[in-house]
Each structure stands twice: as structure tokens, then as C-alpha cells.
Amino acid sequence: MSAPILAATGLTKRFGGLLAVDGVDFEIARGEIVGLIGPNGAGKTTFVDLLTGVQMATSGSIRLGERDATRLSAHERSRLGLARTFQIPRPFQDMTILENVMVGALFGVGGRAVGMEAARRQATDALARAGLGGLADRRTDILTTSGRKRLEIARCLAAQPMLLFLDEPLGGLNATEVNEALDLIRTLRDGGVTIVFIEHIVPAVMSVSDRVFVLAGGRKLAEGKPAEILADGAVRRAYLGDVGGAVRRYRPAATPAGGA
Amino acid sequence: MKPEGRSLFARHRDLLLLAALVVLAAALSTRLGPYGLRVATMVFMYVALAQSWNLIGGYAGLISIAHPAFFGTGAIAAAILLINGAGIPIAMLGALLVSLAVALCIGLPTLRLQGHYFVVATLLVSEALRNFVLNLNAFGFSGGIAVNLVGPLGLTRMGPAEYNQLFYFVMLGLAAASVLVVLGFERSRWGLALRAIRDNQTAASALGVAAARLKTMVFMLSAAIASIIGTAWAFWLGTVETNEAYNLLITFEIIVMVFLGGRGTLWGPVIGVVLILMLNESIGIELAELTQIVSGLIVVLIVLFQPDGLIRITTDGLAAFAPRRLAANFRRYRVT
Known part of the structure; x- marks a missing residue:
């Protein structure tokens, strides 16, 4: 991997007695699409909140390129090249x-x-x-x-942005819209945008990601290429169930361009 | 925002309208009697005040009750400077600087608060400042006693007609300037950013808007305008008293005016000012206690049924007040 455009070390967020994100290390290189998956309550949105400055980490550090971004606010990180969508628009x-x-x-x-x-x-x-x-x-x-x-x-x-976080961009979309959104994500990557992509529709994540990062209970459970994650026993037990067949069957349908 | 390729007229419509109103007002100055002149001067003063509040309450969506602190300090600080021998320009500038310092002290802590907490906090600091000034006994100023400015201002040299004319134009200038400030602001990146913060601060920040800094900036701008008007008001009256200068009622009135006309719009507050002052002048003399009940009713009805204000008539015509639309608004904005 080339020098990361974003690197987080030991990222932790505590809400009272709850450790929402617990010592997570994360890196992403220019031009990658990283899928971020995990069961409900795994801390995915909180994790993205910490990276984008919507919430401040309890401990740990974040570097954006050469810069220490740990204490920077959301708007300052935005100006350094981060952008994000919200799960609920x-x-x-x-x-x-x-x-x-x-x-x-x-x-x-x-x-x-x-x-x-x-x-x-x-x-x-x-x-x-x-x-x-x-x-x-x-x-x-x-x-x-x-x-x-x-x-x-x-x-x-x-x-x-140089780094775009998409928080469940496919939630609530029908099959045609999902395929259009995936095409859009690929187009963005081809245009030079690095993407972190939170999603529950596992086959979609697997089809578009270069690398998949799995969170469970606020901790990193696994990280690797889509095929490796699908084969990972711990990930299957924690989250996936048997979706291997679904991924093999998943073929984005040809769809007409445009339309909201 | 209008599409590109608008005609020259459409692009400068607001400026042309403002210019026409100013010319009309200037032409009227010689035709109005003393009473008309006084009412018109009051209208201009309230337009300027309403626009200054519109910046923070309308565009930023922050219902600030701190306005008496700025208006009052503009009046009282100028008075104190005058009676201590400062010239008029120094008194004006000094009062502005003191008000900005007050605004910074009030804004920095309160702008971190949201919703009702902000409203209550600004109300309390306003009242606290009034009490502080009321008990102030320094610089030859005594809080409970009215200060006579006629001498220090050199107004004794002027006849009443000349004097009334002068302040008619002073307040007209302030009103026009405040409309210009709002117009420039509305069309700038800052106006857009402020509306974004009002709608969703988290999303605005994530898009690079420095929300806290921008809100503080607008709070200060709004305070500065209110302070200048406070100074002009004190000079106009020629005598100033703490309880009147820091009077909460003036702020409540301008809030009613801005809501009635349309908050966060350029001309809404102007419409609101004219209507409420007309109401006050028509029933306010005989039935003074009624005007406030009527104002209160107006604000409740507007907020419930047409929160966009009367300005909606200019875009939607009378349909904006069709019963079905009002009922739809009522359901849409109902607090559950």
C-alpha cells in the first residue's frame, strides 16, 4: 500500500460506560474503495463520525496525509479534503x-x-x-x-473531496437504484476519489470494494480482500451468515442511465 | 436562488425598490407635518432594528433576546461619553466599541447553547445588564436618572422643525443601510452558509462551514447595527433613561414584526414594521394595553399557520392564506 491519505491509530470513543469504538487502527490509500461492514451497533457510524470530526475521539490519533488531524473540527477536516454523507439524509x-x-x-x-x-x-x-x-x-x-x-x-x-465517506448510501433503495448508486461509486473512484463505504447490503459491498474492514462490538474483527472476508470464519459467525452463494449470484442488472 | 441569465432588472430588483423607497421618503420629508414626521422616523428606526434582528433571528434562526443589551448600551454609553465632554463622533464610535465588547461577552458563551437555552440565556443577560446599568453610579452617570443630552449635542441651536428633519434623514439612512447589509448578506456565501447552519448545523460543518465562527460574526454584526440605532435613538430623544434604553418590549416588538412579515427574508421585516406600527398608532393611543395582546395573538397565529410570514403573498398571492394552506401548515409545523 502506498502512503495512506488517512491513518487512525488506537481510535477510541467512550459514551459513559459504553465503549462504542475500542482502539481501532485504520488506514486507507489513495484511490481505494474500502467497504466498512459490521452488525448493527458495531460502531460503524460512530467510527466515521470520529474520522470526519463530527464527534471527537476519547483517545487515539488521526493523520490526514502528513497532518495530525486528531483535534481538528469537522469543517477543518472538510477543508483538508474529507466529505461524508449521512445515513439519514x-x-x-x-x-x-x-x-x-x-x-x-x-x-x-x-x-x-x-x-x-x-x-x-x-x-x-x-x-x-x-x-x-x-x-x-x-x-x-x-x-x-x-x-x-x-x-x-x-x-x-x-x-x-479526496476522501469520501458514504454512510449507508444504499439503504432504502430498490434494486435498480442500488445498481445505479454502485455505478456512481465506481465512476467516482475512477475520477480519483478515495471512498470509505458503510453498507449493510453485503453483496453490494463485496462487488465494489477493494478491501473490506469489519467492525464488531467497536473493535476491528477482520480486514482483507472481499474474498478473504467472505471466507473468514469469525466474520461469518459474527455477522454474515452464509452469503457466499448470494454474492456469486449477484449480478448488477443493466439499467437505464439517469433518473432520480 | 434564481437561475442564470436573469434580466438586469430582475437582478437589481431589490436595489431598485430600495432606491425608489428612499427617494419617495426623501420627497415626503417636506410634506409631512410634525406628527407624520415623527411616525415616519419611528418606522425607519424600527426597520433598521428589525433588519438587525433579522440577521440573527431570521437568517441564523437564533431567537436572540440580547438585543436590548446592544440597543441600550449604544444609547447609554454614548450618553455617558457625551456628558463627559466627548464629541459626537467619539461618543458614537465609543458606544459602538463598548457594545461590541458586550456582544462578544454575551455571544461567546450563549452561542454554544441551542434552542430554548439560547433564548433564555440571552433574555437573562439582557436583564442582568439592565440591572447593572440601573445601579451604575460612575462617570457622572447615575442609572436611575434620565440624562439630558440636548446641551452636549448642541441641539439648542436648532429649531424643532430642523431637528425633526435631521433625525428623519438619519433614521432613513440607517434603515436603508440595514436593508443593504441584509441584501448583501443574503446574496453572499455567508448568507447561504448561515441558512445551511440554521437547517442542519452538523451537515453544514461536515461540508466545511465554520459554524461557530460564522454565528459569532453575525451576532456581532447584528449587535453593531442595534447599537448604532440605540445611539441615534438617544440623540433623537435628547434625553435617555436606563429602563427605556434596555426595554425588553422594543425587542419583543421587533420580533413580532419580523415574524409577521417573514423572518429570514429581505422585505418581510419592512412589511411587519409598517403593519405593526400602523396598528399601534391606530389603536395604541386609546387602547394601549390592547396593542400588546394583539401583537401576541399575531405572532402565535403566524407561527402556527403561516410561518413564512406575510411576504408569502408576494410569491404565492392570496393562495398563501387559503384556508387549506393554513391548515396544511398547521399540521406540518405542529409540535408534538
Whole structure:
């Protein structure tokens, strides 16, 4: 693996008596897609919260490239190149869809240099890439679940991150939408974005990830290539059950492009 | 946000409207009698105040009751400086600086609070400051006693007509400037960021918005405008008294005005100011106690049935107040 763009060491989060994340080491190299899986309550979202600065770690350290990012706030990490979507989408409801995405363009990586007109163009472009072109001037309450997830992604794209965290982007989507979302993730990676991808739909994670990282009870249970994880006895017992057949059968269907 | 390629007129519509209103007001200045002039000056003052509150309460969505602290300090600090021999410019600038210091002291701790905690905290510090000033006995100033500024201001040299005209234009200028500040803010990246914070601070921060810093900045800006108006108000009255300067009612009134017209909009607060002051002038003399009941009712009804305010009429026409729409709003925003 080349030098990691993000490296966490001994990352720990304690809520009173509960150890939500317990001494986890994690690294990701430029251009990778890492799938983050684990049973409910494994600490996946908390782990991403710690990495993106939405919550502060109780102990442990985080490096972003050469920089110590452990105490940096969410907006400072965003400006260093992190972006994330939320499991439950958090649209800015009193804004148009375009304005939502403009926030990412104006304040994300290098955002300080972007003027309003440039931000508008950047946001329009991000909307098109996320499959929401044509809805720019509508309000967010017209969006379906899938549309709201796309809006989350579009806002991140407009921020031009080098490392993107997707927190369950496939939850609540139908089979066609899942395939479209997976295509979008591959396209993003091909465009140079490194991706950490939390998901419960294991076959989807396995089909798109270079490496899979398994959390259980706040600890790292396993880490490896998708095939290795599927073959790992501990992972199967903790989480997967027998999904080997499902993965072999999983073939993304050909789907029409576009559509929210 | 409007699409690109808007006509020159559409892009500058708000500026043109503001210019037209200012020209109209300037032209009216010679036609209004003393009473009309006084009411109009009051309207301008309230427009400026409402816009200053609109920044923090409307765009940032933070229901701040700290406004009396800034308005009052703008008035009292200027008065203290004046009676101690400072010139008018120094008194104005000094009062502004003192108010900004007060705003920083209030803002830094309270802006960490959310929802009701912020509202209650700002209310309490405002009242605490009023009590502090009321008990202040220094610099030749005594909290409980009205300060006469007519002499130090040199107003004795002016006739009443000239004097009324002067403050008519001072307040008109402040009102226009405050509308301009809101307009510039609304169209800037900061306006967008503030609305993002209001809707979802976590998501805004994750997209790179420095939420805490921006909220503090807007709080200070809002305080600065309120303080300048406080100073102008003290100069206008020519006499200033602590309880009046730090009066909570003025802030409650501007909150009603902003909610009625439409918080977080450019023209909503202006509409709210005109309507509420018209109401006060029409029933306020004979039935003063009723005006506050009516204001209270208005704010409750608006919040329940049309939280976007009367400004909705300009986009949706009367449909904004169709019974079905009001009922839908009531269900949508109901607190359960």
C-alpha cells in the first residue's frame, strides 16, 4: 500500500460506560474503495463520525496525509479534503437543491477561492453527476429517498473531496437504484476519489470494494480482500451468515442511465 | 436562488425598490407635518432594528433576546461619553466599541447553547445588564436618572422643525443601510452558509462551514447595527433613561414584526414594521394595553399557520392564506 491519505491509530470513543469504538487502527490509500461492514451497533457510524470530526475521539490519533488531524473540527477536516454523507439524509430544507449543493462548492476543499457564479457551475455539474440534473431549482421536499441520498452525494462531490465517506448510501433503495448508486461509486473512484463505504447490503459491498474492514462490538474483527472476508470464519459467525452463494449470484442488472 | 441569465432588472430588483423607497421618503420629508414626521422616523428606526434582528433571528434562526443589551448600551454609553465632554463622533464610535465588547461577552458563551437555552440565556443577560446599568453610579452617570443630552449635542441651536428633519434623514439612512447589509448578506456565501447552519448545523460543518465562527460574526454584526440605532435613538430623544434604553418590549416588538412579515427574508421585516406600527398608532393611543395582546395573538397565529410570514403573498398571492394552506401548515409545523 502506498502512503495512506488517512491513518487512525488506537481510535477510541467512550459514551459513559459504553465503549462504542475500542482502539481501532485504520488506514486507507489513495484511490481505494474500502467497504466498512459490521452488525448493527458495531460502531460503524460512530467510527466515521470520529474520522470526519463530527464527534471527537476519547483517545487515539488521526493523520490526514502528513497532518495530525486528531483535534481538528469537522469543517477543518472538510477543508483538508474529507466529505461524508449521512445515513439519514440531512438536506437543508429551506433551500433549493442547487443551493444545497452550492454550500459544498463554496466551503469544501479550497472553497475559499470559489465565487458565487463558479460555485453555481460546480454545483450544477455535481448535480448532473449525481443524477439530479434538471431539479436544481426545486425544493428538497420533492425528493424521494433515493433522491435525498443522491443529494447527499452531490453536496459532497461539489466539495471536491479526496476522501469520501458514504454512510449507508444504499439503504432504502430498490434494486435498480442500488445498481445505479454502485455505478456512481465506481465512476467516482475512477475520477480519483478515495471512498470509505458503510453498507449493510453485503453483496453490494463485496462487488465494489477493494478491501473490506469489519467492525464488531467497536473493535476491528477482520480486514482483507472481499474474498478473504467472505471466507473468514469469525466474520461469518459474527455477522454474515452464509452469503457466499448470494454474492456469486449477484449480478448488477443493466439499467437505464439517469433518473432520480 | 434564481437561475442564470436573469434580466438586469430582475437582478437589481431589490436595489431598485430600495432606491425608489428612499427617494419617495426623501420627497415626503417636506410634506409631512410634525406628527407624520415623527411616525415616519419611528418606522425607519424600527426597520433598521428589525433588519438587525433579522440577521440573527431570521437568517441564523437564533431567537436572540440580547438585543436590548446592544440597543441600550449604544444609547447609554454614548450618553455617558457625551456628558463627559466627548464629541459626537467619539461618543458614537465609543458606544459602538463598548457594545461590541458586550456582544462578544454575551455571544461567546450563549452561542454554544441551542434552542430554548439560547433564548433564555440571552433574555437573562439582557436583564442582568439592565440591572447593572440601573445601579451604575460612575462617570457622572447615575442609572436611575434620565440624562439630558440636548446641551452636549448642541441641539439648542436648532429649531424643532430642523431637528425633526435631521433625525428623519438619519433614521432613513440607517434603515436603508440595514436593508443593504441584509441584501448583501443574503446574496453572499455567508448568507447561504448561515441558512445551511440554521437547517442542519452538523451537515453544514461536515461540508466545511465554520459554524461557530460564522454565528459569532453575525451576532456581532447584528449587535453593531442595534447599537448604532440605540445611539441615534438617544440623540433623537435628547434625553435617555436606563429602563427605556434596555426595554425588553422594543425587542419583543421587533420580533413580532419580523415574524409577521417573514423572518429570514429581505422585505418581510419592512412589511411587519409598517403593519405593526400602523396598528399601534391606530389603536395604541386609546387602547394601549390592547396593542400588546394583539401583537401576541399575531405572532402565535403566524407561527402556527403561516410561518413564512406575510411576504408569502408576494410569491404565492392570496393562495398563501387559503384556508387549506393554513391548515396544511398547521399540521406540518405542529409540535408534538
